[in-house]
Amino acid sequence: GENVEQHPSTLSVQEGDSAVIKCTYSDSASNYFPWYKQELGKRPQLIIDIRSNVGEKKDQRIAVTLNKTAKHFSLHITETQPEDSAVYFCAASLWSFQKLVFGTGTRLLVSP
């Protein structure tokens, strides 16, 4: 079955810096890759997603890139703000309504 690895496990940046989180997946048939943000004690919330027919997608300060050949995808956050501090999870699935296989999470801390 699918396996998703995520790095780093923790990431500390200064406000205004960029943050990059990387994930690799094992099943070449996977074609949907969402990123979720989870604040302490809260539910995971989708922040951006990408499908396999797209190499890059941007939404304001957030971007995701996908390299299907290498089977890895990355989350890029620019101009980080303290409110970006949370745990970020990548995930992969065959289709968007199939089960999501999550990575282990990255705890992002943005210091003022």
Next chain:
Amino acid sequence: EAGVAQSPRYKIIEKRQSVAFWCNPISGHATLYWYQQILGQGPKLLIQFQNNGVVDDSQLPKDRFSAERLKGVDSTLKIQPAKLEDSAVYLCASSSQSVHKRSYEQYFGPGTRLTVT
């Protein structure tokens, strides 16, 4: 639209006891998921329903866990008997599975935090 509702929010039980969690998905969402999130880990799918039928329960410990989705709306997840390692947050999610509108997203509920002592 109203979000995914779950209850209870917190539950503390002793090992070998039983417990049940309830989920009400977003209205009209055909697909419902139960995930288990152990502290410090990503959510792991336990079971997926399409309407009232099971799509995937390959990671559900069927000797102790059971789930149902009667009438294709609300769902209940039960653990009997509970073990210490079942301590986790149980997340319910739903999706509309519509290809005609941008609604592939899985919407998560607030979760039920279970502590087994």
